[in-house]
Amino acid sequence: MIRERLARVPGALSIAQGGVLVPLKNIHLPVDGDSRMHTVDLSRPNAAEVNLLLPHALRNRLEDYLAGIRHHAKLVAAGVVIPHRLIMDGPPGTGKTQTARSIAGQLDLPLLTVRCDTLISSLLGQTSRNLRRVFEYAQEFPCVLFLDELDAMATARGSERDVGELQRVVISLLQNIDALPVDTILVAATNHGQLLDYAIWRRFSYRLSMPLPDSQLRQILWKHFLGEYLPEIIDLEDIARRSEGLSGATIEQVCQDAKRTAVLKGETVVDETELFRRLGLTLAFEQPKAVGSTDGEIRWLRAWYPKLFTHRVLAAAYGISQRQVRNAIEGEQHGDTGDKQSQ
Template sequence: MDYLSEVLKILEGALKANGSMAVNYAGLLADKLERDGERQQARLLREHLARAPKALAHAQDASRGISLGQPPVDGESRLNTIDISHPQPDREALYLPSAIKARLEEFILSVQHHDQLAQAGASLPARLLVYGPPGTGKTFLARWIAGRLGLPLLTVRCDTLVSSMLGQTSRNLRRVFDYAQQSPSVLFLDEFDALAGARGNERDVGELQRVVIALLQNMDALPDNCILIAATNHEQLLDPAIWRRFGFRLPMPLPDLALRKTLWEKMLGDYLPTKLDLDELASLSAGTTGALIQQVCLDSKRDAVFKGHRVIDENNLFRRLGLTLAIAEGKRLATVEDEIKWLRLWSPKRFSLRVLASLYNISTRQVTTVVKETESDASQGRKSE
C-alpha cells in the first residue's frame, strides 16, 4: 500500500480523539494522491475534509496542553518551546562537498520513499544527526531539508525547553514530541548537546540524567516516518546511547579549497569582478567557515552599493577577509596602523605599499613608516629569542 503511513496516522489521530492530527494527515494524503495523478480521489478526500466541523479541525488534547494552533509552552516561564517557520523550497542553494551531499540525498530519498522501503523491510527511522564546527551551515541545512520536503520546520528552543523546575524539562520534551506528531513537519533540535550530554559525569545532577532518559524514550516512541533532525557543535559530548538512535549521520566539515572557491563565486554573484583571482581568494581563506565567507561577501557587496559600484572592489574584498580572520583569531586591531601591520604580515604579496596607501587614503611614505616599524618589531623579537 503506497499511502500506509498517512492512513496509519489518520487512524492514530482518530483513536486518540485528536482531530487536528487526523485532519492534517488526511490533507497530506490528498496532496500525495493528486501528485500521483489520482485527482478524483484527492478531490473526494478534500470535499470530506471541507465538511468536517471546525471544532474537529482545531481539536485540542487538553490533557497534554497542546494543540496545532497553540505550540507547547514551558510551564514555568509560559514561553513557547518551539519556533515554527515555513522555509521555501530551493530558495537558496546548498553547497556541500560531494560525499556529504550524496549522504544528504540518501536521507531525503529515504524520507520520500519510506512506505516502499518499509514494504521491502529496508526502512530506517527518519532521524538525522548533523555535527561539525560552528558556522558550517547546520541550521541552514535543517531549513533547506524542510523546504525541499515542503514541510514546516519546528525548531526547538533549548533556552526555554530546559527548566529549573524539577521534572519540568522532561514534561516539556514530551509536549514537544507530541506536538510534532500532530502534523507533517520537520522537528529540529538545535544545540542538541544541551539535552543529550553524556551521562556518568560525577558533576551531573540527577535531573540532567533524567532529561537524557526522557529524550531517549521520546525518540523511541516517535514513529519512524516522523522526521527528526538534531544538530550539535560538540558531538564528543553526546551520550553514546544517542548515537544509536540516528541511522543517518552527517558531518559538516570546514569547506575545502574547491568548495571555498565555489562559495566565493556564488555568494559574490553579479558583484564578482571579471579579473578576480578566485584561486588566491580560496587559498587565503583556508580554515574558514561558509558563514565567514558569506559575511565577507555581504560586507563587500554593501560597500559596493554605498559607493555606487556595479562590482566589488577587489583589494577591499581581500582587506575585509584579512581583518575578519584577524578578529576570528582574537587579534585587536584598534588603529589604522594596526590594520596595515596585520595585512602586510598576512599577505605581503597582495598588500603592497601602493595598495595599502590606496585602501587607507594615505601616502606611501606613511605606509612605509608603519611597515618599517613592523619589520623592526619582528627583528627585535628574533634577537630576543
C-alpha cells in the same frame, strides 16, 4: 484537524517572510511552563530559496536520506524500515541549520525547530515535561522535527548542575525519541558530537559529518555569496587558498561586508582589494594578537599578503599617504605595537 490544515497552508499565505523562523499564528505552539516562551519555532522553508552547497559525497548521503522518506511505503512493504532520523555534526557555520531547512523545503513540510535554550529551562524539573510536549506536538501534523544545538541538551550532564536531574533530561530525550513512530522525520544538529552521549548517537540511523569547506567548496561559496557583485577579474583559487579554515558562514559574512561597502560607494561589483582586506581582517581576529588600530590593521595586512598590499594599495585603502603607511609599518620595529585598545 485545524492545526494540520494550517500547517499545510502554503508558506506565502502563512508566513509573509517566507522561510524565516516565525511562529505561525493561530497555532498553539508548546510553551515553556515557566517562562511562557515558545519552545519551538515553526517555519516553512522554501526549497527554491534555501541554497545549500555541499561536497558531492555529502549531497549523496542527504539524497539517500530523502529517498528513504519519499519511498517510505515501499520500504515498509519490503520490510526494510529505517527510522527517518538524521544527526549532523560539525563546527559552527558549516550549514547544519541550513541543511535542516533544505530538508523541510525539499519535502515540502513545515520545519519545527526546537529551541534548546528555552527548553533547558532554569527549572530543570520542567525540562522533561517540555520535551514531552514538543515531541507530542510534532506528531500532531506532518513536519520535520529539528533539534538544533542538541549538545545543549545532551551534554548537560557534564555541567555543574545537579547531575541526577540532568541524567533524567538525557533519559527523557532518549525515551521521547524511542516513542516516536518510525515515520516521524527527526533531524538533529550538534557542534560537539564528541561530547554527545553514545546512547543518543545510536538513535540516529543517518549521520552526517559536516566539515569546514575544502578549497574547491570555498571557491564555490565565494562565487555564490558574491553573486552579481563578483568582480570580473578575481583569482578565486587564491582567495579560496587564503580562506582556509573558514566556515561557509564566515565567508558569507566577509562577502556581505564587501558588498555593503560596494553599495555605499555606488559600485556595481566589489573591489578585489577590499574583499581581500575584509578577509585579512577576519583572519586577524582569529590570531592571538588583536588588530585593534588602523596601524595594526595595516601592519597585519602587509605581513599577511605583501604582494597585494603594497604601500600604494594600503595608502589608497585607508585614505592616507604612503609615508603614513610606511610609518605604520615601521612603527612596530620601533616597539610601538599600534594596538592601543589592547593596552
